[in-house]
Amino acid sequence: MELTINTEKETADILDAFIKVAPYLNSLVQDDITIGIYDTEKLLVNIPAKTFSLNVKAGDPLQEGDIITDAIRSNQKKTSMVPKELFGFPLIARAIPLHDENGRVIGGVGLGTSLEESSKLHDVAESLSAVVEQTAAAISDISESINGFSTQMSGISSQAKKVSESAGEIADISVTVKGISDQSNLLGLNAAIEAARAGESGKGFSVVADEIRKLATHSKENVGQIDQITKKIHSLLKGLEESIESINQHTDGQAAAVEQISATMQEISGSAQHLAKMAEKALEEE
Amino acid sequence: MTAEIKTGEKMIVFMVNGKEYAISVTQVKSIEKWQKPTRVPGVEPYICGVINLRGVVTPVIDLRKRLNLPEYEITDETRIIIIAYRDIEVGWIVDEANDVITVHESEIESAPEGVQKDTDVSIEQIVKQENRLLNIIDANAVLDKESSQSAVPDQA
Numbered sequence: 001m002e003l004t005i006n007t008e009k010e011t012a013d014i015l016d017a018f019i020k021v022a023p024y025l026n027s028l029v030q031d032d033i034t035i036g037i038y039d040t041e042k043l044l045v046n047i048p049a050k051t052f053s054l055n056v057k058a059g060d061p062l063q064e065g066d067i068i069t070d071a072i073r074s075n076q077k078k079t080s081m082v083p084k085e086l087f088g089f090p091l092i093a094r095a096i097p098l099h100d101e102n103g104r105v106i107g108g109v110g111l112g113t114s115l116e117e118s119s120k121l122h123d124v125a126e127s128l129s130a131v132v133e134q135t136a137a138a139i140s141d142i143s144e145s146i147n148g149f150s151t152q153m154s155g156i157s158s159q160a161k162k163v164s165e166s167a168g169e170i171a172d173i174s175v176t177v178k179g180i181s182d183q184s185n186l187l188g189l190n191a192a193i194e195a196a197r198a199g200e201s202g203k204g205f206s207v208v209a210d211e212i213r214k215l216a217t218h219s220k221e222n223v224g225q226i227d228q229i230t231k232k233i234h235s236l237l238k239g240l241e242e243s244i245e246s247i248n249q250h251t252d253g254q255a256a257a258v259e260q261i262s263a264t265m266q267e268i269s270g271s272a273q274h275l276a277k278m279a280e281k282a283l284e285e286e
Numbered sequence: 287m288t289a290e291i292k293t294g295e296k297m298i299v300f301m302v303n304g305k306e307y308a309i310s311v312t313q314v315k316s317i318e319k320w321q322k323p324t325r326v327p328g329v330e331p332y333i334c335g336v337i338n339l340r341g342v343v344t345p346v347i348d349l350r351k352r353l354n355l356p357e358y359e360i361t362d363e364t365r366i367i368i369i370a371y372r373d374i375e376v377g378w379i380v381d382e383a384n385d386v387i388t389v390h391e392s393e394i395e396s397a398p399e400g401v402q403k404d405t406d407v408s409i410e411q412i413v414k415q416e417n418r419l420l421n422i423i424d425a426n427a428v429l430d431k432e433s434s435q436s437a438v439p440d441q442a
Contacts, residue, residue: 185384189317192386196296196311
């Protein structure tokens, strides 16, 4: 800030004063700076920064387009950003004209500050923000997939219920078939009684009666097997339903956890964006 | 008192209280599904009542009660065996009836002493077929109380 002040008495010597002071300034400020002191024609002194130096030397004439040249010629203070393509790192350059006691421009001071640190901060903040956004997107994918999974599980559950109903229908039918086989057995018994009563002439009929009873017994055995199978199906389905129930509980837990993670990620994302904005603002304010 | 069993004779097998009984097919008219008998007053406690069997009013006996056995609930397997006894028909309620066997004379043995001692219905003979032991029950023994108790002297 002192650089912009022109004291009335020492104006003639101000260039000398800057030349004397310049080597100390870098040690006093936070940023890494390079200083150039010019008269109206050429570079008088160049103090390089700790980490970089401009490719200039004392005696170099004022270059067209340099901001120091602009500042001296237009008698105005100038600020400009030097993009990192020029030196490999972004640079902010400030230049002020210096005057003698009559207010005539006798030269100028240019100061270059490396923005590398701020730029790095900005880059890190931006990449953090991007990573956080990617993570948030991935989490939202997981959340959707869990929802889809849950829908599929309820589909499986309702299908299992249908299978159970069908097994129930089979059980109903087997009750009917068992009734028929009981009835057939009774019929066979009574036929055997009739055949026995008919004596010799009933012999043929008794064979028929026996066959009817065999058929009845056979179908009864088969119905028993059907009953066992449907019972097995029912118990298997019960196991399946229990598994589905436990999966549902797990996915519910997962969904809740993912929601929590998602909320945390949103918070992190907000902070990252805030950080990126702060870094950007810091860069702009330089 | 028991009818003589001829070789090749058919017998109906039925279950009462977990025991298998056999009765000659000549004494059986038919086997029916259980139907609820209509109670009749003033009869022996083992007579459940009467059923209408295709227009014929038929008395029904609970064979469990007649044999002094514990009561049992009616199931899908419960049957009424219609016995042709002298000129009338009588139904016996049994737990199950679903077999007919052919019995040979060689398979008939006298029942050991003490069989069915809880009741006055005497079992005189048994059928021995492989692992099976069936009590031969006679319609007379169940239905004719007097004769069952004094069967031997009467017939002798």
